[in-house]
Amino acid sequence: MTDKLLDALPNHRELARVQLGASIRKIRQQATIKQAALARAAHMSQPKISKIELGDVAPSITDIRSILAVLKPAEEIEQKILAQFDLLDMPEGDRRAIYQLGIASKQRQFRELEKKAERIRVFDTSVLPGLMQTEAYARGIVTGLAPFPQNEIDEAVDERMRRQERLWEAGKSFEFIILEAALWARHCTAEEHLAQLDRIRQLMTRPNIRFGIVRANSPLPNVINAFWLFDEDYVSAETIASEVISISPESIREYIRAFESLTALAMFDSAADAVIGEAMVSLERSS
Known part of the structure:
Protein backbone atom coordinates (compact mmCIF):
# COMPACT_ATOMS: atom_id res chain seq x y z
CA MET A 1 0.00 0.00 0.00
CA MET A 90 8.83 24.54 7.82
CA PRO A 91 9.55 20.93 8.83
CA GLU A 92 6.99 18.42 7.59
CA GLY A 93 4.25 18.02 10.18
CA ASP A 94 4.88 21.37 11.89
CA ARG A 95 1.59 22.30 13.53
CA ARG A 96 1.90 25.94 12.45
CA ALA A 97 2.02 24.81 8.83
CA ILE A 98 -0.98 22.54 9.31
CA TYR A 99 -3.01 25.35 10.81
CA GLN A 100 -2.01 27.97 8.25
CA LEU A 101 -2.74 25.66 5.34
CA GLY A 102 -6.19 24.96 6.72
CA ILE A 103 -7.28 22.37 9.26
CA ALA A 104 -9.64 20.75 6.76
CA SER A 105 -6.64 19.71 4.64
CA LYS A 106 -5.38 17.50 7.48
CA GLN A 107 -8.81 15.84 7.75
CA ARG A 108 -8.77 15.14 4.00
CA GLN A 109 -5.31 13.62 4.33
CA PHE A 110 -6.50 11.27 7.07
CA ARG A 111 -9.57 10.40 4.99
CA GLU A 112 -7.28 9.28 2.16
CA LEU A 113 -5.21 7.17 4.55
CA GLU A 114 -8.34 5.57 5.98
CA LYS A 115 -9.67 4.91 2.49
CA LYS A 116 -6.65 2.81 1.52
CA ALA A 117 -5.91 1.04 4.81
CA GLU A 118 -7.63 -2.19 5.82
CA ARG A 119 -6.62 -2.19 9.50
CA ILE A 120 -6.61 1.05 11.45
CA ARG A 121 -5.34 1.22 15.03
CA VAL A 122 -5.69 4.39 17.10
CA PHE A 123 -4.46 5.33 20.55
CA ASP A 124 -5.51 8.60 22.16
CA THR A 125 -4.77 10.10 25.53
CA SER A 126 -7.16 13.00 26.06
CA VAL A 127 -9.84 12.98 23.34
CA LEU A 128 -12.20 10.38 21.95
CA PRO A 129 -11.21 9.06 18.49
CA GLY A 130 -12.11 11.27 15.53
CA LEU A 131 -13.74 8.39 13.69
CA MET A 132 -16.18 7.99 16.58
CA GLN A 133 -16.94 11.64 17.31
CA THR A 134 -20.34 13.28 17.10
CA GLU A 135 -20.54 16.55 15.18
CA ALA A 136 -20.95 18.60 18.38
CA TYR A 137 -17.95 16.97 20.04
CA ALA A 138 -15.82 17.36 16.89
CA ARG A 139 -16.79 21.02 16.67
CA GLY A 140 -15.69 21.53 20.26
CA ILE A 141 -12.32 19.91 19.55
CA VAL A 142 -11.66 21.92 16.38
CA THR A 143 -12.82 25.20 17.93
CA GLY A 144 -10.45 24.68 20.84
CA LEU A 145 -7.34 24.21 18.68
CA ALA A 146 -6.89 27.86 17.68
CA PRO A 147 -9.02 30.90 16.75
CA PHE A 148 -9.92 29.72 13.24
CA PRO A 149 -12.50 31.52 11.08
CA GLN A 150 -15.96 29.97 11.32
CA ASN A 151 -15.92 28.76 7.70
CA GLU A 152 -12.68 26.84 8.31
CA ILE A 153 -14.14 25.24 11.44
CA ASP A 154 -17.27 24.21 9.53
CA GLU A 155 -15.21 22.74 6.69
CA ALA A 156 -12.94 20.79 9.05
CA VAL A 157 -15.90 19.37 10.99
CA ASP A 158 -17.62 18.36 7.74
CA GLU A 159 -14.47 16.57 6.61
CA ARG A 160 -14.16 14.76 9.94
CA MET A 161 -17.75 13.57 9.68
CA ARG A 162 -17.11 12.32 6.13
CA ARG A 163 -14.21 10.23 7.42
CA GLN A 164 -16.67 8.14 9.44
CA GLU A 165 -18.15 6.65 6.27
CA ARG A 166 -15.20 4.24 6.38
CA LEU A 167 -16.62 2.56 9.50
CA TRP A 168 -19.30 0.94 7.35
CA GLU A 169 -17.01 -0.29 4.57
CA ALA A 170 -16.56 -4.03 4.17
CA GLY A 171 -13.10 -5.42 4.75
CA LYS A 172 -11.97 -2.73 7.19
CA SER A 173 -11.24 -3.21 10.88
CA PHE A 174 -10.81 -0.53 13.53
CA GLU A 175 -9.16 -0.82 16.93
CA PHE A 176 -9.38 2.13 19.31
CA ILE A 177 -7.72 2.43 22.70
CA ILE A 178 -8.01 5.46 24.95
CA LEU A 179 -6.87 6.42 28.40
CA GLU A 180 -9.78 6.64 30.82
CA ALA A 181 -9.15 10.38 31.19
CA ALA A 182 -10.44 10.89 27.64
CA LEU A 183 -13.92 9.84 28.80
CA TRP A 184 -14.00 12.72 31.27
CA ALA A 185 -12.32 15.48 29.26
CA ARG A 186 -15.08 17.92 28.31
CA HIS A 187 -14.90 19.63 24.91
CA CYS A 188 -18.61 20.50 24.62
CA THR A 189 -21.70 20.87 26.81
CA ALA A 190 -22.67 18.16 29.30
CA GLU A 191 -25.61 17.14 27.13
CA GLU A 192 -23.42 16.92 24.04
CA HIS A 193 -20.79 14.97 25.95
CA LEU A 194 -23.41 12.46 27.09
CA ALA A 195 -24.50 12.04 23.47
CA GLN A 196 -20.87 11.48 22.52
CA LEU A 197 -20.41 8.74 25.11
CA ASP A 198 -23.61 7.11 23.96
CA ARG A 199 -22.30 7.24 20.38
CA ILE A 200 -19.20 5.32 21.50
CA ARG A 201 -21.36 2.64 23.13
CA GLN A 202 -23.39 2.23 19.93
CA LEU A 203 -20.33 1.93 17.69
CA MET A 204 -18.73 -0.61 20.02
CA THR A 205 -21.39 -3.12 18.97
CA ARG A 206 -20.20 -3.14 15.36
CA PRO A 207 -18.28 -6.33 14.48
CA ASN A 208 -15.44 -4.46 12.79
CA ILE A 209 -14.81 -2.11 15.74
CA ARG A 210 -12.90 -2.90 18.92
CA PHE A 211 -12.83 -0.22 21.60
CA GLY A 212 -10.68 -0.41 24.71
CA ILE A 213 -10.13 1.74 27.78
CA VAL A 214 -6.96 1.81 29.87
CA ARG A 215 -8.09 2.62 33.40
CA ALA A 216 -6.53 5.48 35.32
CA ASN A 217 -4.86 3.16 37.84
CA SER A 218 -3.21 0.97 35.20
CA PRO A 219 0.60 0.92 34.90
CA LEU A 220 1.23 2.56 31.53
CA PRO A 221 3.88 1.45 29.03
CA ASN A 222 6.31 4.04 27.71
CA VAL A 223 3.70 5.74 25.50
CA ILE A 224 3.14 9.46 25.97
CA ASN A 225 1.48 10.59 22.75
CA ALA A 226 -1.48 9.74 20.57
CA PHE A 227 -0.80 7.82 17.38
CA TRP A 228 -2.53 6.27 14.36
CA LEU A 229 -1.38 3.07 12.64
CA PHE A 230 -2.51 2.35 9.09
CA ASP A 231 -1.98 -1.34 8.33
CA GLU A 232 1.73 -1.96 8.94
CA ASP A 233 2.85 0.67 6.47
CA TYR A 234 2.34 4.12 7.96
CA VAL A 235 2.22 5.72 11.39
CA SER A 236 1.26 9.24 12.40
CA ALA A 237 2.14 10.31 15.94
CA GLU A 238 1.10 13.54 17.60
CA THR A 239 3.39 15.69 19.72
CA ILE A 240 2.73 19.09 21.29
CA ALA A 241 4.23 21.04 18.39
CA SER A 242 4.01 18.74 15.41
CA GLU A 243 2.88 15.56 13.76
CA VAL A 244 5.55 12.91 13.25
CA ILE A 245 5.07 10.64 10.25
CA SER A 246 7.03 7.46 9.64
CA ILE A 247 7.03 4.67 7.07
CA SER A 248 10.22 3.00 8.29
CA PRO A 249 9.56 -0.65 9.25
CA GLU A 250 11.60 -0.34 12.45
CA SER A 251 9.67 2.69 13.66
CA ILE A 252 6.33 1.13 12.76
CA ARG A 253 7.25 -2.05 14.65
CA GLU A 254 7.87 0.06 17.77
CA TYR A 255 4.38 1.56 17.53
CA ILE A 256 2.85 -1.85 16.92
CA ARG A 257 4.55 -3.15 20.06
CA ALA A 258 3.28 -0.12 21.97
CA PHE A 259 -0.26 -0.77 20.75
CA GLU A 260 -0.01 -4.42 21.74
CA SER A 261 1.14 -3.37 25.23
CA LEU A 262 -1.83 -1.02 25.52
CA THR A 263 -4.15 -3.76 24.29
CA ALA A 264 -2.94 -6.04 27.08
CA LEU A 265 -3.81 -3.36 29.64
CA ALA A 266 -7.14 -2.21 28.20
CA MET A 267 -10.68 -3.26 29.08
CA PHE A 268 -12.90 -4.22 26.15
CA ASP A 269 -16.49 -5.24 25.38
CA SER A 270 -18.82 -5.33 28.41
CA ALA A 271 -16.08 -4.17 30.80
CA ALA A 272 -15.40 -1.08 28.66
CA ASP A 273 -19.13 -0.47 28.31
CA ALA A 274 -19.47 -0.51 32.09
CA VAL A 275 -16.71 2.10 32.47
CA ILE A 276 -18.46 4.36 29.95
CA GLY A 277 -21.71 3.82 31.83
CA GLU A 278 -20.05 4.95 35.06
CA ALA A 279 -18.85 8.14 33.38
CA MET A 280 -22.32 8.84 31.99
CA VAL A 281 -24.01 8.35 35.35
CA SER A 282 -21.49 10.66 37.05
CA LEU A 283 -21.95 13.29 34.35
CA GLU A 284 -25.74 13.16 34.61
CA ARG A 285 -25.55 13.63 38.40
CA SER A 286 -23.22 16.60 38.15
CA SER A 287 -25.10 18.40 35.38
Missing part, protein backbone atom coordinates in the same frame (compact mmCIF):
# COMPACT_ATOMS: atom_id res chain seq x y z
CA THR A 2 2.77 2.43 0.94
CA ASP A 3 3.92 3.74 -2.46
CA LYS A 4 0.39 4.36 -3.76
CA LEU A 5 -0.62 5.86 -0.45
CA LEU A 6 2.26 8.30 -0.30
CA ASP A 7 1.76 9.28 -3.93
CA ALA A 8 -1.83 10.23 -3.09
CA LEU A 9 -0.94 12.36 -0.07
CA PRO A 10 0.43 15.86 -0.69
CA ASN A 11 2.82 17.00 2.02
CA HIS A 12 2.54 20.45 3.50
CA ARG A 13 5.23 21.90 1.19
CA GLU A 14 3.25 20.84 -1.88
CA LEU A 15 0.10 22.36 -0.42
CA ALA A 16 2.04 25.52 0.47
CA ARG A 17 3.37 25.86 -3.09
CA VAL A 18 -0.14 25.52 -4.51
CA GLN A 19 -1.63 28.08 -2.12
CA LEU A 20 1.25 30.52 -2.64
CA GLY A 21 0.95 30.20 -6.42
CA ALA A 22 -2.80 30.73 -6.30
CA SER A 23 -2.33 33.88 -4.21
CA ILE A 24 0.22 35.29 -6.68
CA ARG A 25 -2.05 34.49 -9.61
CA LYS A 26 -4.99 36.21 -7.89
CA ILE A 27 -3.17 39.48 -7.18
CA ARG A 28 -1.66 39.47 -10.70
CA GLN A 29 -5.12 39.09 -12.22
CA GLN A 30 -6.54 41.78 -9.92
CA ALA A 31 -3.76 44.08 -11.14
CA THR A 32 -4.72 43.17 -14.76
CA ILE A 33 -1.14 42.22 -15.58
CA LYS A 34 -0.40 39.39 -18.02
CA GLN A 35 2.04 36.63 -17.09
CA ALA A 36 4.42 37.72 -19.85
CA ALA A 37 4.40 41.34 -18.64
CA LEU A 38 5.05 40.25 -15.05
CA ALA A 39 7.89 38.02 -16.21
CA ARG A 40 9.58 40.87 -18.10
CA ALA A 41 9.22 43.36 -15.25
CA ALA A 42 10.44 40.84 -12.65
CA HIS A 43 13.33 39.66 -14.89
CA MET A 44 12.03 36.11 -14.99
CA SER A 45 10.79 33.83 -17.76
CA GLN A 46 7.06 33.49 -18.48
CA PRO A 47 7.20 29.66 -18.08
CA LYS A 48 8.70 30.11 -14.60
CA ILE A 49 5.92 32.51 -13.59
CA SER A 50 3.39 29.99 -14.88
CA LYS A 51 4.98 27.14 -12.89
CA ILE A 52 5.07 29.26 -9.73
CA GLU A 53 1.38 30.14 -10.08
CA LEU A 54 0.47 26.48 -10.65
CA GLY A 55 2.48 25.40 -7.61
CA ASP A 56 4.80 23.26 -9.73
CA VAL A 57 7.97 24.98 -8.50
CA ALA A 58 8.88 26.78 -5.30
CA PRO A 59 10.00 30.38 -5.83
CA SER A 60 13.07 31.78 -4.09
CA ILE A 61 12.82 34.76 -1.78
CA THR A 62 14.37 36.83 -4.57
CA ASP A 63 11.61 35.66 -6.94
CA ILE A 64 8.93 36.59 -4.41
CA ARG A 65 10.35 40.04 -3.73
CA SER A 66 10.70 40.72 -7.46
CA ILE A 67 7.10 39.65 -8.11
CA LEU A 68 5.77 41.74 -5.21
CA ALA A 69 7.78 44.77 -6.36
CA VAL A 70 5.96 44.61 -9.69
CA LEU A 71 2.46 43.78 -8.43
CA LYS A 72 2.58 46.19 -5.46
CA PRO A 73 -0.24 44.57 -3.44
CA ALA A 74 -1.65 46.12 -0.26
CA GLU A 75 0.56 45.65 2.78
CA GLU A 76 -1.70 43.03 4.40
CA ILE A 77 -1.73 41.01 1.15
CA GLU A 78 2.04 41.24 0.88
CA GLN A 79 2.40 39.99 4.46
CA LYS A 80 0.10 37.06 3.64
CA ILE A 81 2.27 36.14 0.64
CA LEU A 82 5.43 36.27 2.73
CA ALA A 83 3.80 34.13 5.44
CA GLN A 84 2.82 31.56 2.82
CA PHE A 85 6.40 31.58 1.54
CA ASP A 86 7.67 30.84 5.07
CA LEU A 87 5.65 27.60 5.08
CA LEU A 88 7.87 26.20 2.34
CA ASP A 89 10.75 25.80 4.79
Whole structure:
Protein backbone atom coordinates (compact mmCIF):
# COMPACT_ATOMS: atom_id res chain seq x y z
CA MET A 1 0.00 0.00 0.00
CA THR A 2 2.77 2.43 0.94
CA ASP A 3 3.92 3.74 -2.46
CA LYS A 4 0.39 4.36 -3.76
CA LEU A 5 -0.62 5.86 -0.45
CA LEU A 6 2.26 8.30 -0.30
CA ASP A 7 1.76 9.28 -3.93
CA ALA A 8 -1.83 10.23 -3.09
CA LEU A 9 -0.94 12.36 -0.07
CA PRO A 10 0.43 15.86 -0.69
CA ASN A 11 2.82 17.00 2.02
CA HIS A 12 2.54 20.45 3.50
CA ARG A 13 5.23 21.90 1.19
CA GLU A 14 3.25 20.84 -1.88
CA LEU A 15 0.10 22.36 -0.42
CA ALA A 16 2.04 25.52 0.47
CA ARG A 17 3.37 25.86 -3.09
CA VAL A 18 -0.14 25.52 -4.51
CA GLN A 19 -1.63 28.08 -2.12
CA LEU A 20 1.25 30.52 -2.64
CA GLY A 21 0.95 30.20 -6.42
CA ALA A 22 -2.80 30.73 -6.30
CA SER A 23 -2.33 33.88 -4.21
CA ILE A 24 0.22 35.29 -6.68
CA ARG A 25 -2.05 34.49 -9.61
CA LYS A 26 -4.99 36.21 -7.89
CA ILE A 27 -3.17 39.48 -7.18
CA ARG A 28 -1.66 39.47 -10.70
CA GLN A 29 -5.12 39.09 -12.22
CA GLN A 30 -6.54 41.78 -9.92
CA ALA A 31 -3.76 44.08 -11.14
CA THR A 32 -4.72 43.17 -14.76
CA ILE A 33 -1.14 42.22 -15.58
CA LYS A 34 -0.40 39.39 -18.02
CA GLN A 35 2.04 36.63 -17.09
CA ALA A 36 4.42 37.72 -19.85
CA ALA A 37 4.40 41.34 -18.64
CA LEU A 38 5.05 40.25 -15.05
CA ALA A 39 7.89 38.02 -16.21
CA ARG A 40 9.58 40.87 -18.10
CA ALA A 41 9.22 43.36 -15.25
CA ALA A 42 10.44 40.84 -12.65
CA HIS A 43 13.33 39.66 -14.89
CA MET A 44 12.03 36.11 -14.99
CA SER A 45 10.79 33.83 -17.76
CA GLN A 46 7.06 33.49 -18.48
CA PRO A 47 7.20 29.66 -18.08
CA LYS A 48 8.70 30.11 -14.60
CA ILE A 49 5.92 32.51 -13.59
CA SER A 50 3.39 29.99 -14.88
CA LYS A 51 4.98 27.14 -12.89
CA ILE A 52 5.07 29.26 -9.73
CA GLU A 53 1.38 30.14 -10.08
CA LEU A 54 0.47 26.48 -10.65
CA GLY A 55 2.48 25.40 -7.61
CA ASP A 56 4.80 23.26 -9.73
CA VAL A 57 7.97 24.98 -8.50
CA ALA A 58 8.88 26.78 -5.30
CA PRO A 59 10.00 30.38 -5.83
CA SER A 60 13.07 31.78 -4.09
CA ILE A 61 12.82 34.76 -1.78
CA THR A 62 14.37 36.83 -4.57
CA ASP A 63 11.61 35.66 -6.94
CA ILE A 64 8.93 36.59 -4.41
CA ARG A 65 10.35 40.04 -3.73
CA SER A 66 10.70 40.72 -7.46
CA ILE A 67 7.10 39.65 -8.11
CA LEU A 68 5.77 41.74 -5.21
CA ALA A 69 7.78 44.77 -6.36
CA VAL A 70 5.96 44.61 -9.69
CA LEU A 71 2.46 43.78 -8.43
CA LYS A 72 2.58 46.19 -5.46
CA PRO A 73 -0.24 44.57 -3.44
CA ALA A 74 -1.65 46.12 -0.26
CA GLU A 75 0.56 45.65 2.78
CA GLU A 76 -1.70 43.03 4.40
CA ILE A 77 -1.73 41.01 1.15
CA GLU A 78 2.04 41.24 0.88
CA GLN A 79 2.40 39.99 4.46
CA LYS A 80 0.10 37.06 3.64
CA ILE A 81 2.27 36.14 0.64
CA LEU A 82 5.43 36.27 2.73
CA ALA A 83 3.80 34.13 5.44
CA GLN A 84 2.82 31.56 2.82
CA PHE A 85 6.40 31.58 1.54
CA ASP A 86 7.67 30.84 5.07
CA LEU A 87 5.65 27.60 5.08
CA LEU A 88 7.87 26.20 2.34
CA ASP A 89 10.75 25.80 4.79
CA MET A 90 8.83 24.54 7.82
CA PRO A 91 9.55 20.93 8.83
CA GLU A 92 6.99 18.42 7.59
CA GLY A 93 4.25 18.02 10.18
CA ASP A 94 4.88 21.37 11.89
CA ARG A 95 1.59 22.30 13.53
CA ARG A 96 1.90 25.94 12.45
CA ALA A 97 2.02 24.81 8.83
CA ILE A 98 -0.98 22.54 9.31
CA TYR A 99 -3.01 25.35 10.81
CA GLN A 100 -2.01 27.97 8.25
CA LEU A 101 -2.74 25.66 5.34
CA GLY A 102 -6.19 24.96 6.72
CA ILE A 103 -7.28 22.37 9.26
CA ALA A 104 -9.64 20.75 6.76
CA SER A 105 -6.64 19.71 4.64
CA LYS A 106 -5.38 17.50 7.48
CA GLN A 107 -8.81 15.84 7.75
CA ARG A 108 -8.77 15.14 4.00
CA GLN A 109 -5.31 13.62 4.33
CA PHE A 110 -6.50 11.27 7.07
CA ARG A 111 -9.57 10.40 4.99
CA GLU A 112 -7.28 9.28 2.16
CA LEU A 113 -5.21 7.17 4.55
CA GLU A 114 -8.34 5.57 5.98
CA LYS A 115 -9.67 4.91 2.49
CA LYS A 116 -6.65 2.81 1.52
CA ALA A 117 -5.91 1.04 4.81
CA GLU A 118 -7.63 -2.19 5.82
CA ARG A 119 -6.62 -2.19 9.50
CA ILE A 120 -6.61 1.05 11.45
CA ARG A 121 -5.34 1.22 15.03
CA VAL A 122 -5.69 4.39 17.10
CA PHE A 123 -4.46 5.33 20.55
CA ASP A 124 -5.51 8.60 22.16
CA THR A 125 -4.77 10.10 25.53
CA SER A 126 -7.16 13.00 26.06
CA VAL A 127 -9.84 12.98 23.34
CA LEU A 128 -12.20 10.38 21.95
CA PRO A 129 -11.21 9.06 18.49
CA GLY A 130 -12.11 11.27 15.53
CA LEU A 131 -13.74 8.39 13.69
CA MET A 132 -16.18 7.99 16.58
CA GLN A 133 -16.94 11.64 17.31
CA THR A 134 -20.34 13.28 17.10
CA GLU A 135 -20.54 16.55 15.18
CA ALA A 136 -20.95 18.60 18.38
CA TYR A 137 -17.95 16.97 20.04
CA ALA A 138 -15.82 17.36 16.89
CA ARG A 139 -16.79 21.02 16.67
CA GLY A 140 -15.69 21.53 20.26
CA ILE A 141 -12.32 19.91 19.55
CA VAL A 142 -11.66 21.92 16.38
CA THR A 143 -12.82 25.20 17.93
CA GLY A 144 -10.45 24.68 20.84
CA LEU A 145 -7.34 24.21 18.68
CA ALA A 146 -6.89 27.86 17.68
CA PRO A 147 -9.02 30.90 16.75
CA PHE A 148 -9.92 29.72 13.24
CA PRO A 149 -12.50 31.52 11.08
CA GLN A 150 -15.96 29.97 11.32
CA ASN A 151 -15.92 28.76 7.70
CA GLU A 152 -12.68 26.84 8.31
CA ILE A 153 -14.14 25.24 11.44
CA ASP A 154 -17.27 24.21 9.53
CA GLU A 155 -15.21 22.74 6.69
CA ALA A 156 -12.94 20.79 9.05
CA VAL A 157 -15.90 19.37 10.99
CA ASP A 158 -17.62 18.36 7.74
CA GLU A 159 -14.47 16.57 6.61
CA ARG A 160 -14.16 14.76 9.94
CA MET A 161 -17.75 13.57 9.68
CA ARG A 162 -17.11 12.32 6.13
CA ARG A 163 -14.21 10.23 7.42
CA GLN A 164 -16.67 8.14 9.44
CA GLU A 165 -18.15 6.65 6.27
CA ARG A 166 -15.20 4.24 6.38
CA LEU A 167 -16.62 2.56 9.50
CA TRP A 168 -19.30 0.94 7.35
CA GLU A 169 -17.01 -0.29 4.57
CA ALA A 170 -16.56 -4.03 4.17
CA GLY A 171 -13.10 -5.42 4.75
CA LYS A 172 -11.97 -2.73 7.19
CA SER A 173 -11.24 -3.21 10.88
CA PHE A 174 -10.81 -0.53 13.53
CA GLU A 175 -9.16 -0.82 16.93
CA PHE A 176 -9.38 2.13 19.31
CA ILE A 177 -7.72 2.43 22.70
CA ILE A 178 -8.01 5.46 24.95
CA LEU A 179 -6.87 6.42 28.40
CA GLU A 180 -9.78 6.64 30.82
CA ALA A 181 -9.15 10.38 31.19
CA ALA A 182 -10.44 10.89 27.64
CA LEU A 183 -13.92 9.84 28.80
CA TRP A 184 -14.00 12.72 31.27
CA ALA A 185 -12.32 15.48 29.26
CA ARG A 186 -15.08 17.92 28.31
CA HIS A 187 -14.90 19.63 24.91
CA CYS A 188 -18.61 20.50 24.62
CA THR A 189 -21.70 20.87 26.81
CA ALA A 190 -22.67 18.16 29.30
CA GLU A 191 -25.61 17.14 27.13
CA GLU A 192 -23.42 16.92 24.04
CA HIS A 193 -20.79 14.97 25.95
CA LEU A 194 -23.41 12.46 27.09
CA ALA A 195 -24.50 12.04 23.47
CA GLN A 196 -20.87 11.48 22.52
CA LEU A 197 -20.41 8.74 25.11
CA ASP A 198 -23.61 7.11 23.96
CA ARG A 199 -22.30 7.24 20.38
CA ILE A 200 -19.20 5.32 21.50
CA ARG A 201 -21.36 2.64 23.13
CA GLN A 202 -23.39 2.23 19.93
CA LEU A 203 -20.33 1.93 17.69
CA MET A 204 -18.73 -0.61 20.02
CA THR A 205 -21.39 -3.12 18.97
CA ARG A 206 -20.20 -3.14 15.36
CA PRO A 207 -18.28 -6.33 14.48
CA ASN A 208 -15.44 -4.46 12.79
CA ILE A 209 -14.81 -2.11 15.74
CA ARG A 210 -12.90 -2.90 18.92
CA PHE A 211 -12.83 -0.22 21.60
CA GLY A 212 -10.68 -0.41 24.71
CA ILE A 213 -10.13 1.74 27.78
CA VAL A 214 -6.96 1.81 29.87
CA ARG A 215 -8.09 2.62 33.40
CA ALA A 216 -6.53 5.48 35.32
CA ASN A 217 -4.86 3.16 37.84
CA SER A 218 -3.21 0.97 35.20
CA PRO A 219 0.60 0.92 34.90
CA LEU A 220 1.23 2.56 31.53
CA PRO A 221 3.88 1.45 29.03
CA ASN A 222 6.31 4.04 27.71
CA VAL A 223 3.70 5.74 25.50
CA ILE A 224 3.14 9.46 25.97
CA ASN A 225 1.48 10.59 22.75
CA ALA A 226 -1.48 9.74 20.57
CA PHE A 227 -0.80 7.82 17.38
CA TRP A 228 -2.53 6.27 14.36
CA LEU A 229 -1.38 3.07 12.64
CA PHE A 230 -2.51 2.35 9.09
CA ASP A 231 -1.98 -1.34 8.33
CA GLU A 232 1.73 -1.96 8.94
CA ASP A 233 2.85 0.67 6.47
CA TYR A 234 2.34 4.12 7.96
CA VAL A 235 2.22 5.72 11.39
CA SER A 236 1.26 9.24 12.40
CA ALA A 237 2.14 10.31 15.94
CA GLU A 238 1.10 13.54 17.60
CA THR A 239 3.39 15.69 19.72
CA ILE A 240 2.73 19.09 21.29
CA ALA A 241 4.23 21.04 18.39
CA SER A 242 4.01 18.74 15.41
CA GLU A 243 2.88 15.56 13.76
CA VAL A 244 5.55 12.91 13.25
CA ILE A 245 5.07 10.64 10.25
CA SER A 246 7.03 7.46 9.64
CA ILE A 247 7.03 4.67 7.07
CA SER A 248 10.22 3.00 8.29
CA PRO A 249 9.56 -0.65 9.25
CA GLU A 250 11.60 -0.34 12.45
CA SER A 251 9.67 2.69 13.66
CA ILE A 252 6.33 1.13 12.76
CA ARG A 253 7.25 -2.05 14.65
CA GLU A 254 7.87 0.06 17.77
CA TYR A 255 4.38 1.56 17.53
CA ILE A 256 2.85 -1.85 16.92
CA ARG A 257 4.55 -3.15 20.06
CA ALA A 258 3.28 -0.12 21.97
CA PHE A 259 -0.26 -0.77 20.75
CA GLU A 260 -0.01 -4.42 21.74
CA SER A 261 1.14 -3.37 25.23
CA LEU A 262 -1.83 -1.02 25.52
CA THR A 263 -4.15 -3.76 24.29
CA ALA A 264 -2.94 -6.04 27.08
CA LEU A 265 -3.81 -3.36 29.64
CA ALA A 266 -7.14 -2.21 28.20
CA MET A 267 -10.68 -3.26 29.08
CA PHE A 268 -12.90 -4.22 26.15
CA ASP A 269 -16.49 -5.24 25.38
CA SER A 270 -18.82 -5.33 28.41
CA ALA A 271 -16.08 -4.17 30.80
CA ALA A 272 -15.40 -1.08 28.66
CA ASP A 273 -19.13 -0.47 28.31
CA ALA A 274 -19.47 -0.51 32.09
CA VAL A 275 -16.71 2.10 32.47
CA ILE A 276 -18.46 4.36 29.95
CA GLY A 277 -21.71 3.82 31.83
CA GLU A 278 -20.05 4.95 35.06
CA ALA A 279 -18.85 8.14 33.38
CA MET A 280 -22.32 8.84 31.99
CA VAL A 281 -24.01 8.35 35.35
CA SER A 282 -21.49 10.66 37.05
CA LEU A 283 -21.95 13.29 34.35
CA GLU A 284 -25.74 13.16 34.61
CA ARG A 285 -25.55 13.63 38.40
CA SER A 286 -23.22 16.60 38.15
CA SER A 287 -25.10 18.40 35.38
